Amino acid sequence: MSKYIDLSILEIHALYKEKKLTPTMLLDEVFERIEKEKDLNCFITICKEEAYSDAKRLEQEEVRGLLWGIPIAIKDNIVTKNIRTTCASKMLEHFLPIYDATVIEKIKKEGLLIVGKMNMDEFAMGSTSETSYFGPPKNPWNLSFITGGSSGGSAACVAARITPLALGSDTGGSIRQPASYTGIVGMKPTYGRVSRYGLIAFASSLDQIGPMTRTVYENALLLNVIAGHDEKDLTSSTEPVEDFTAFIGKDVQHLKIGIPSYLVSDVVSDEVRCVFENVVSLLKENGNTVELVDISYLEQAVSLYQVIAMGEASSNLARFDGIRYGYRTDNANSVDELYEKTRSEGFGEEVKRRIMVGSSLLSSSKAKIYYDKALSIRDDMRSSFLQAFEKYDLLIAPTTTTKAYSLGQGLDDPLKSFMDDVLVIPANMAGLPALNLPAGFHEQLPIGIQIIGAPFKEATMYQLASFLEEKLALDLEGGVHHDEI
Amino acid sequence: MEKLSVEEVKHIAHLARIAVTEEEIEKYRVSLAKLFEMIDQIHLIEGYNDDMMFSPCEEEAILRKDEIGDMLKEDEVLLNAPHKNGKFIEVPVMLNE
């Protein structure tokens, strides 16, 4: 017998309304699974007490929206008042935020239940979640494989059906890439669609919070809750928030779809190409136009991304100095020693490397030829994408170049984490919405494809994604091995 | 690929305020050089425009009204500070002031 937690959110909602199920009952199942799936190492902090007390409070009131009483997991770089938020770093191991991120305020208001803070790459820097101070999370499909990253804990949690929903963040693919490796739906919304207030910044002009879920529909439901303008984030858009589920279930047959040619070039492995081509055939069979399209500078997107992401990161992470919060070295006799030792002891390797490179790129002798140049080319790249959207409704591409690989495989290569993200980085560079949809398997590991939209076209992306989801009808329960029968 | 010099690594580490041991310096001479080598691929690009896109946000900043909002209580200010002294957050003495 399957558990309540495995039901769709619509079914759970109906049971809540009929008073046949309570949030507390659902939480019992969630915490039972958390216990069973300890080996996944996907939680950094489990919020059992808080979740039950929130559930008790909900039970005093009437059932509200569809996400009322639904358990959710939060990536540990989104600050939660009075729940420690670590960014998977020794630097913030004991950090207790004194405010809630805007997305947290929103999900609390909607009645979602936060069950824990999820493992990730340290400060979201990495592509496997192995840079976590708390050790790597494991891929539910195969425990010796990576989850991808940086939102690896959130991805593993949903893939293992511990919670139906999770929040991740995506700076250079950190939602979509692990979603692809673990067989779940992950959306990086348009830059500005979701408030970044309370998201511990990695690269401010690239970061975006987004939903990670079992299905397309549930993904859209969660985006409905977290999207919208926020006065506290000047980069959050005033674009009206439509109902993102509006087009779900509508037929898809006259779409013009582009494939950025570099994203299907020889950087992509055969296993991924095979899955992707299947999707392309499916689309064509159903009366859609699918063509290759050239987008400028995608070949150099990773290098450009490195300049911008590391440059911004070096400045964003300067605040971790052991003074106002966070780790502080024990033996500092001067201000400089305080900084250098605190940061040397508090940050892990990947983070230190990126901060150093970023500091160097912004220095006066280099800023013009690296940073300023990267921003200019970025502007051209965005224009090129926007031009493509004049002709195409949506773009599609593979999400990852390969399927998930085994833990420890890329650890010695400082470039590996960037190369893993070569297909997902362009959307961040251009500020575009992009979504991962599970599209097939290779050797029992899931592989996803990416749908990229014009700014604020998330609803259309969900329409295509749900259409494919239905046609592909994949069995994504392979990541579930709870032995609960 | 040419390794970075010891001085270059030390300079960069100091810019970032990260202490490095001799051993680490040797490691960074290679790993940072690899990153720089990859980054240098942007020099392959010529003939771009001059508009800098420092944010994908296309809207202008919405300015806030000049009003006082909620402020932190003193104990909240000090809550996460590793070293405090009375109402203050404490650091080693600041020279050069």
Next chain:
Amino acid sequence: MTKYEATIGIEVHVEVKSKSKFFSQAENRYGKSANSSCTVVDLGYPGTLPTVNSEVIQQGIRAAHLLHCSITKKMHFDRKNYFYPDNPKNYQITQNRTPIGTNGYVEIELNSVKKPIYIEEIHLEEDTCKSAHKGRFSLLDFNRAGVPLIEIVSKPCMHTQEEAVLYLEKLRETLFYGDISDCKIEEGSMRCDANVSIAKEGSNHLGTKCEIKNIGSIRNVGIAIQKEIERQTALLEKGETFQEQTRRFDDKLGDTVLMRVKETGNDYRYFPEPDIPFVILTEEQIKKAIETLPMGSDERRKLYLERGIHPKNVEKLLSNRTLSDYLNTYQDSDLDFVIASNLLLGDISSYLNRNFMELNDTKLTKEKFSDLISKISKGELSNQNAKDILEDVLEKELSVDEIMKERNIQNITDSSFVEKLISKVIMENEESVSDYHQGKDRAIKYLMGQVMKEAKGSINPKVANEKLIEMLNRK
């Protein structure tokens, strides 16, 4: 002997007046209890983002206007990255590439010659937190962190300490009267750094620059610059070269002392602040900012001189904003500004000082003041009478007429009272009267003296003088 010429550039930071801080909603106020005026944004908490206070932008527009700068209509902010414990995020949000104002000037007057001092640019930025030193530690107070600042960078176009002092005085007066800042150097709401270099007169090259930081008063800026010119000249005369350095002014020593030799160019790693999109200024917004400026110092000067106030008193008024503002409330009336300013600067000021009071702590209403001044100007109240009743005017809730009645002060233009006095004097001084009729000028002065003596100063001398002549000629 070689002549040397100094080149001086000055950077001034003023704290901007506003209710809340620049990038957070914490209160912007000096003197609050430590760490009681901050938010998570001011502490640079992870995940926080800046918001932009519209009033600070308005103040920036006003300052740019007052300092005759071109206003930048599309601005962004930049991050200035440097590690220091008083810098909560270890970067400061400032304007590096698009300062709100560029290419301005203020006009100074040196030995009656007017001269513009050019301003390179003015930009908006946030203040750092305050630190106090206690033994081996420094203690941080974040109340000041995020307070809005305007930095005004002059061109290196001054050559003497006199010019520098006049420039700073003019700048302070302008920003103070523009309500941009209260410009209190002692509270740190105005801070001055001076760059001084010396070169052979007529040389195209500037000499090695030394920066003198955070000087505690405008007077001391003058002294510090003079000392620095002397120090550098002496070194050059000895044929010595020296490095760029940062110095500070030591009050007790009355001289500059070395803080540090400059590292090879501080690397601030400026880049555009990605958390704040472009700020676009509309014509309407600029117009509104400028329209809401209070009357400036130069306009006040012009007004007061036009209304006949002595230049010396004009300057005195300008150094007392409260009195100047008070006087300006009568700008549209025909109040005698000469008498009014004399009274305000004289007896009223000394009363206020004596009692540690402000003008609005007294019972002086607008009507009462204008009644008082008009009575003096019409001759209905002598200066002596005015002096006598001033305390009552300031302390009692009575009208001037009621006070005069209470104090039994005659209406000094009451002709029967004046005539009675004069008749008495004429009767008692027959000799002088006949002297007068024989055309001896001195006689009238003597007689007038007698009249005033008799009246104990309680009559209007002008009225009395006219009456005296009239009555003498009647004879």
